Amino acid sequence: MLQGALAGLAAGGLYAVLAVCLTLMSRLVRVVNFAQAATGMVGSYLAVWLVVHTGLPEWAATLGGILLGAGLSAGLGWIVCTWLAETDTGTRSAVTAAVLLLLISLSFILFGNKPQPFRPVLAGPAFQVGGVVVSQVTVATVGLAVLVALACRLLLGRTAVGVRLRALSERPTTAELLGIPAKPLSIAVWAGTGLVATLAISVVAPSQSNDPTSLAMLVVPASAAALLGGFRRLDLAVGGGLVLGVVEGAVAQSDHLSLVRYFLPLLFIVALLLWSQRKEVWDAAR
Amino acid sequence: MNTLRVNGVTVARGAGPVIRDVSLELVPGRITALVGPNGAGKTSLLEAISGVLPIASGSVHIGPHDLTRQSRVGRFRRGLAHIEQGRAVFGGLTVLENLRLTARTGEQVDQVLALFPELAKRADSPAALLSGGEQQMVVLARAFAANPAFLLIDEMSLGLAPVVFTRLLPVVSRFAAEGAAILLVEQFTHLALGIAQDAVVVSSGRVTHQGPAPDLLASPATLHTAYLGESR
Numbered sequence A: 001m002l003q004g005a006l007a008g009l010a011a012g013g014l015y016a017v018l019a020v021c022l023t024l025m026s027r028l029v030r031v032v033n034f035a036q037a038a039t040g041m042v043g044s045y046l047a048v049w050l051v052v053h054t055g056l057p058e059w060a061a062t063l064g065g066i067l068l069g070a071g072l073s074a075g076l077g078w079i080v081c082t083w084l085a086e087t088d089t090g091t092r093s094a095v096t097a098a099v100l101l102l103l104i105s106l107s108f109i110l111f112g113n114k115p116q117p118f119r120p121v122l123a124g125p126a127f128q129v130g131g132v133v134v135s136q137v138t139v140a141t142v143g144l145a146v147l148v149a150l151a152c153r154l155l156l157g158r159t160a161v162g163v164r165l166r167a168l169s170e171r172p173t174t175a176e177l178l179g180i181p182a183k184p185l186s187i188a189v190w191a192g193t194g195l196v197a198t199l200a201i202s203v204v205a206p207s208q209s210n211d212p213t214s215l216a217m218l219v220v221p222a223s224a225a226a227l228l229g230g231f232r233r234l235d236l237a238v239g240g241g242l243v244l245g246v247v248e249g250a251v252a253q254s255d256h257l258s259l260v261r262y263f264l265p266l267l268f269i270v271a272l273l274l275w276s277q278r279k280e281v282w283d284a285a286r
Numbered sequence B: 001m002n003t004l005r006v007n008g009v010t011v012a013r014g015a016g017p018v019i020r021d022v023s024l025e026l027v028p029g030r031i032t033a034l035v036g037p038n039g040a041g042k043t044s045l046l047e048a049i050s051g052v053l054p055i056a057s058g059s060v061h062i063g064p065h066d067l068t069r070q071s072r073v074g075r076f077r078r079g080l081a082h083i084e085q086g087r088a089v090f091g092g093l094t095v096l097e098n099l100r101l102t103a104r105t106g107e108q109v110d111q112v113l114a115l116f117p118e119l120a121k122r123a124d125s126p127a128a129l130l131s132g133g134e135q136q137m138v139v140l141a142r143a144f145a146a147n148p149a150f151l152l153i154d155e156m157s158l159g160l161a162p163v164v165f166t167r168l169l170p171v172v173s174r175f176a177a178e179g180a181a182i183l184l185v186e187q188f189t190h191l192a193l194g195i196a197q198d199a200v201v202v203s204s205g206r207v208t209h210q211g212p213a214p215d216l217l218a219s220p221a222t223l224h225t226a227y228l229g230e231s232r
Helices: A002-029 A036-054 A058-083 A089-111 A138-159 A160-170 A172-177 A182-208 A212-218 A219-228 A234-252 A258-262 A263-274 B040-049 B072-077 B095-100 B106-115 B132-145 B161-179 B189-195 B214-219 B221-225
Strands: A127-131 A131-136 B002-015 B017-026 B031-035 B057-062 B080-083 B150-154 B181-185 B198-203 B206-212
Touching: A002 A036, A002 A131, A002 A138, A002 A160, A002 A182, A002 A219, A002 A234, A036 A058, A036 A089, A036 A182, A036 A212, A036 A219, A036 B040, A058 A089, A058 A182, A089 A212, A138 A182, A138 A234, A160 A172, A160 A182, A160 B095, A160 B161, A172 A182, A172 B072, A219 A234, A234 A258, A234 A263, A258 A263, B002 B040, B002 B189, B017 B031, B017 B040, B017 B057, B017 B181, B017 B206, B031 B040, B031 B161, B031 B189, B031 B206, B040 B080, B040 B150, B040 B181, B057 B095, B072 B080, B080 B132, B095 B106, B095 B132, B106 B132, B106 B181, B132 B161, B150 B221, B161 B181, B161 B189, B181 B189, B189 B214, B198 B214, B198 B221, B206 B214, B214 B221
Parallel strands: B031 B181, B031 B198, B080 B150, B150 B181
Antiparallel strands: A127 A131, B002 B017, B002 B057, B198 B206
């Protein structure tokens, strides 16, 4: 059970990284980015394609894939900032759901519907805890999640750019009237989250189901984790991702419960939504 | 000396035009009171000047520079600031963070805090926790810290006790005296006309009177006629 839980920590780290990205997107540019994992999937697929078809060194291909993920995300951000700048969160998020489907279809056309021959960026054990092996991938993803969350906290709280981003997220029109360049800053957030998501997916993809749908749908457990923090708190988003991964890993060890793990994120989301609405009066909640 | 010129501006909002063929000029060192009944189009005119609303026809210039197609950020960089209706503070930011958004130096922050000593005591408080009057002070101080040449102020008194509002008016006058051109939209017509040098009355989206503010203040009949939409 402990081995399973620790194995699940690698996936949990990935959920946590993606949850941090989703939380940042929601807080700073008012979008629930359903295409967050899909852009990472396309970027990591490109890396594999570059290695297989061009013979590029793995590090260079991975770097190219990460840059493509960031570029794709920035491109989507440019579209949203240019044509949907004054629309509400629901409309902007709906656009990203359409992009999610588009990217899954595109990856089927470009790369086929089979898992890709990923070569591990990281492999092997990092250390042991009580005889249980903790892999390098687990350490990398959990470390990346914590690092990104801390870096974002510092950026938003301690730097002039962070203060501008917070102002922009609160009152975009007022921020622009004060000379804060909304579009470049927003696109930078899109690009940054795209970069981090692609990096995390590139690290984890070799060690888990890596067909296009599985990778793109990582946004579901990531959303569950982000929901724990109300799409506002980075620490709870990280915690939620790790807990979800550990529970999934532990459940996978049981023959009777292993199928349940696929539904855990959805159960998590339903439970959180019900919990968050527990004190709502019917008329007010509608 | 640059002026801000609004030339024959028409603004459409929803079904049709809310501002029709409005022209006015803001001159450095002077306050222009823009008054009129509710729904006359005062806020829409300010929003068109600062770029919140698109201009259907006409133009806005600062000196030789045409701002009509410029972004909001571009207009701000030309020296135009707009204080929106309803105490537009960034509630999650502290008072200091609000001010540092526009101030280039610590000295500028100190200067605006000297205008509002109440704020200095609450510099590290989130702006959302301030009283309505203090929040309006933050908004004014933030605009002053940018040192704009042209300042549009929309309904500064909204939701404030009159005693608080009358505390703010002299600060606005002083800022104009230091060289800024101010366009002041205000529901308290007499208070606005009392500190302004120029007056513009709009009714149903059209300018119905333009002239010296003291003259309009001294002639209630003229003001009444202009409010009813009859040009003189």
